[in-house]
Amino acid sequence: MISTYLGYVTATKDMASTLARIAKQATVKSDQQYYDTHIGKIKNVDEFLADHKLYSYAMKAYGLEDMTYAKAFMKKVLTSDLSNGTSFANKLTDNRYRQFAAAFNFTANSTKPTAQSDAQKNDTIGLYERSFANETTLAKKESAFYSKWIDQATNVDDIVNNTRMREYLLTAHGLDATHISKSFLKSVLTSDVNDPNSFVNTASNFASGSAQATYKLIASEFGFKPDGTLSGASAQTAAQKEALISRYDNTVPTxxxxxxxxxxxxxxxxxxxxxxxxxxxxxxxxxxxxxxxxxxxxxxxxxxxxxxxxxxxxxxxxxxxxxxxxxxxxxxxxxxxxxxxxxxxxxxxxxxxxxxxxxxxxxxxxxKDAEANYKTRVGKIKTIADFFAANESKYADLPTLQDMALRAFGIDKSEVTREKLRKVLESDPYDSKSYVSTLKDPRFLELAKAFNFDNKGNLRSPVEALPLASMNSFISSYSKVKTFGLTGQMREKAVKDVKDDANEFIKSIGKVKSVDDLLADKKLTNFILVANNIDPKTVDKATLKKAFASDPEDAKGFLNTPAGQQFKTMVSVFNFDSKGNLTTTKIEASQNKGARLATDTLYLHQTLESQQGESNDGVRLALYFQRKAPQINSVYDIMADPALYNVIKTTFSLPPSMSNMDVTRQAKMLEKMVSVKDLHDAGKVNNLLKRFAAVYDAANGVNTSSLASSILTRGSAGGISGDLMLSIAQLKSR
The missing domain is CATH 1.10.3700.10 (AGR C 984p-like)
Structure with a gap:
């Protein structure tokens, strides 16, 4: 039997190549193909548990093979709310259950989809409110156009036949240009307001006295003869032009x-x-x-x-x-x-x-009223038909959902029919071949992104940077890191701070539309790094951008290099495409693509470890420890995982009786031997595993030649102090 250290080094020297060889094994390849083909068809947790081949594959991937029989228990794990610290999975001391729950969307499926998430509603309302300020800017532009054009007009037809001029004039007086014919407007503009028999002074030409008054006002603002030519040097005097522009500028903004x-x-x-x-x-x-x-x-x-x-x-x-x-x-x-x-x-x-x-x-x-009405009514939408439903009478003075949505994205009602709007909202804005994408109009594209309708008009989950399960997992992990080892008032404060950070994380991540958005928010980025056991101080923005740009399925890509592997799991769960933009291609009902890839990778690791364990269990333990070390946040994580604890006990020659000690006492002893921070350093983990391999081989009669001897007799004992060796000796004597 080869030495533990040699087996460990051989397997980890080029882990990507090692896993690639495992993936080519016939049984492994068949199992993986079955999983990848069928997991996307699973709609709920019961279907998942009923497919034994799928379920057992996933259980093995997450190291829970010995719990495959406990389906009722695992269902409680899979449907746990990981954002709730008291949920079933979070109360279990073994982190593998939390990681397993986070890999699937069964918690997300237990919540009903909505037409708009809170972030989408807030964005739409914000854009709606901003549109009113934009009106003033647009009004000034239209007025500048009118001011220049009216000075060039030499005949009434220059106004009547110019759509932009005609709309400007009528809008300034609160009139709808679509309901007024060119010939009618021409008759008004060529009327002599001082002639009682002219068009504007003949009551029969108007539906009401107020309408007649409006058109008399319009006629008085221009100087056209009955034949349409100018009665003076220009269509309007400077005073008339200034008055009309002032009227428009103060009428147009809502x-x-x-x-x-x-x-x-x-x-x-x-x-x-x-x-x-x-x-x-x-x-x-x-x-x-x-x-x-x-x-x-x-x-x-x-x-x-x-x-x-x-x-x-x-x-x-x-x-x-x-x-x-x-x-x-x-x-x-x-x-x-x-x-x-x-x-x-x-x-x-x-x-x-x-x-x-x-x-x-x-x-x-x-x-205030429009916002409250909008939020209430959006919350009641079940299908796209509800979106188009007529307003109830009590909302008569408030804008409709459709009016607010169109206005928010700069779309005039006259630009879109109901059928076109339905097709837009049912399109996938993240698919370059979808209907809304073919319109080549960013306004409609953003409108489609603001609502959560599928291609049949039913509700779907919103397209967000992170799936709900991953968001909850990040919050849970972040909480564990930030509250580790704290007691009393310090812990109470940390718990409060974590809650505040988590709330801010949820708000911030909901606004992220691209990798650039994410990396631009340092506080958000740091939260995500901490949640993934990565020290933000050790990572720069360029490295993170490189990680997100890398393809986790590319064996030679950055994420599969020693420097990039720590980011692989984190990056994979985000719903970004190769250009760093949101995409729907990674979203599936039961498990998103990133989580599926992570599951496949874990399955290969578990298979490698199992196969190595058949000839030398020490290699299996070393490989497992190396893989899990970055996820260890406290000595309690070690104590809760038999395999991790076995490595530490073997490395430091701790007696079996130690497990019978009080848990707190065990933790204090381990804290003296193991620096959790060092376990996030690949080099220091490698040194620890060298010692483990030597001790393990010595204890199991494996010929380790001079390697074990040099490690065991090294003055520093692989970084272990003399005081620590004394503590170990004292433990042995008990």
């Missing part, structure tokens, strides 16, 4: 900003004196919007409703418009008494004060 509010207030004070009827007031959209805001009323109140309130005080009271109507002197027919203004100076001042107080409240209320 939310009123501070500067706009001041401008609107000035406009109101300057123009309310020109109002001679209720129709004049409602016909000027800027004035009408102003008073609705001032009296805290919905912007959806129409001119017809206002006129009804003027004529019927009971109706005004029922509609909550009584205070607003009382602020004016309109007669029931909407006219003003001869020589009387629409408002007194005191009423104008009071209305102004109300407006300046209410405009910010309205903005905040709009956001």
């Amino acid at each position: 939310l009123i900003l501070s500067a706009s509010a001041t401008s609107n207030d000035d406009y109101y004070r300057q123009h309310i004196g020109n109002v001679r009827s209720a129709d004049d007031l409602t016909g000027d959209n800027r004035l009408f919007s102003y008073i609705k805001t001032a009296f805290g009323l919905s912007q959806k109140i129409t001119a017809k409703q206002f006129n009804l309130a003027v004529s019927d005080k009971i109706y005004a009271s029922v509609m909550g418009m009584g205070e607003m109507i009382a602020a004016f002197k309109f007669s029931p027919d909407g006219s003003l008494p001869a020589g009387e203004p629409a408002q007194t100076a005191d009423s104008i001042k009071a209305t102004s004060e109300k407006y300046m107080a209410h405009y910010t409240d309205n903005r905040q209320a709009l956001f």
Whole structure:
């Protein structure tokens, strides 16, 4: 029999090649192919446990082969919530169970998928709110275009036949350009407001007096002759152009900003004196919007409703418009008494004060109510049909889910039909060949990413950087590292800090869309490294980027080199493609691709260790210890794992009676012999295993020639102090 150390060195000199040879063995290859082919078809934990070949393969991979019979026990392990420190798997002292549970998505499957995760909802709402600020910027751009173009207009057709100009003009007056024909607008613009028989002064051409007032206002802002030519040097005077641009800049933004509010207030004070009827007031959209805001009323109140309130005080009271109507002197027919203004100076001042107080409240209320309504209704969505469901009447004053979602991603309702939107939302935005990807429009792509519908319109789990099982596993591991060895108040503080760190981790990881996002957040990166037993101080950003760019299936890639292997398990569980972006190709119902690859690798390790153990159990133990050492966070992890404890006992020639000692006492003795920090150093682990091999071979009659002798007689005893040797001697004498 070859020496333990020689067997260990032979196997680990080029571990990637060693595992590749194991993978080519007929039985191993067959078992792995079966697992890789069938695990993706498993939908729940019961199906997994029922397929003995799959289940036993996974159990062997995680070193739990002797527990294969205990299916009820293992089901409790697999469905444990690893984010909960008191869950079944987390309460077990053997970390193998936690690692096994983390490798599968059965915990995730126990939670119902939602149309949007918290992160997706917050992103959508944030973009929706930001869109209002963007409106102001876009309005300025449109105004700059209008200002330049109107100076070049020589005929009314230059406005009417230019879609952008036509929409600008009508939008400034609160009108929908899609409902107004070119010929109608041309008739308005070529009307003489001073001619009682002109188009705008003929009531039969308009549905209501307020509409007629609006179009009279438009006609008065331009200088076109009845034939459409200019009546002066330009289509508008400088004052007319400035007034129209001001109207547009203050009409377009849905939310009123501070500067706009001041401008609107000035406009109101300057123009309310020109109002001679209720129709004049409602016909000027800027004035009408102003008073609705001032009296805290919905912007959806129409001119017809206002006129009804003027004529019927009971109706005004029922509609909550009584205070607003009382602020004016309109007669029931909407006219003003001869020589009387629409408002007194005191009423104008009071209305102004109300407006300046209410405009910010309205903005905040709009956001608050819209956000609360959005979150509530998104939470009720079960299928894509729910997304398209008509609003309930109680939500009449709030934007629909569809309106908010489209606005959030800069998509106008006129750009998309219901059928197109359905196809977008049912597309896989991470598949370059999907419908939404072929549109080549980043707005629709981001919209599809914001919702969790599959290709049939049903809910699926969100596409996130980390699967839920891995997130929970990271939290559990991080907690163990940060609270190890602490007691009393120090432990209480550490537990609180861990909880805070875990909450921040969950929020941060949900925002990660790429490897670059991840590595840009140092605190998040450090959390992940600690959770994977890697000291953040020993790793730089360039190395991590190299690790994430490496293919774990490439035998010659960085992750399969001695320097990169410590990152392999960590990197594999992330749902990133080769370019570092999110992908759905690694996501499967029961086990994601990264976890499957890790399971296959562990199976090869277990097979290697088992086969080596058939000829020399010392080699099996050494290989196992080398593999598990980076995951050891305390001496209790060693004591909880018989194989790890066996290596330590053998290395330091500890008596079997030590296991009968009080657990705390055992831990204190081991802490004097073993530095947990050193177990995360490959070189120091290798030195420890040299000593183990020598002691093991000496105890089992293996001929180790001069190697064992040199190790055993070395002055430092492989790094063990004289005081420690004395402690061992004292233990033996007990």
